[in-house]
Amino acid sequence: MKIFNFDGNREQLLSVLWIFLTVNYIYCDVFTMHLAPYLKAFLSGDVGGMKITEEFLLMFAFIMQVPLIMIVLSRYLTFKLNKYLNIITGIFTTSVQAFTLTMGGSTLHYKFFSTIEIFTGLFIIYLAFTWKKVVAETT
Template sequence: MATELTSKKEKDRKVILSTLWIFVTLNYLYCDVLSLMDSELLKQYLSGTVEGLELNASFLLAGAILMEIPIAMVLLSRILKYRANRWANILAGAIKTLAMIMTLFIGKAAYYYLFFGCIEIATTSFIIWYAWQWKAPKVSPSV
């Protein structure tokens, strides 16, 4: 009975972490959609240079890798075992939190970007904390 309860708690934590990654991914994506509606940014996108950064193949690959992290974490949070899951969430959360903080210092951030940025930073910070608080499942002695 105790093993079933521990297993359910672990499964619930996995579902919550996965759901948080879905939530933050949707925020990343919708912020990017709104950026395409910003005429000043759209002009820069079309020119191939945004806030002095050249949008070359390497830059786009780096962006793709950064975006794949939360997408992969939706799945990995559900299927990894405790130890790998905990550390993957802590590491991915830290990478995404730092990346988002760094983007706030590139150029002049629009109000919508600051709004989404705060939500994204709060969510990934919570993911780090929530994963950090995750205790190892208790192993009941075999009888």
């Protein structure tokens, strides 16, 4: 019995995985805003000792651009560049997410989303690392 209908198009699969990863990042942040202590902390500009400044937010805007740009780049880059950029950005985003889990104060929903995000990042790395270029046969 076939469960998945995968046609072998890694570009498409990687792009969809980057979408899935980005949506998980967003929903985790949205869920966090539903907890009164975190919402109050964000509104005060001090979350767990981190000052939420324009520069801080700009840094995270740059970090969030990585998975967002990979949605597009995974579809259209040449094979070699696509493979290695997915490995590098997968390692980067997965490392950042794993690091945030060590910061403490994680809520249950944050741990849940982070686990999904880390495994998705590892899957992206695996898919890119094992990706072999298909050479078209000529007759």
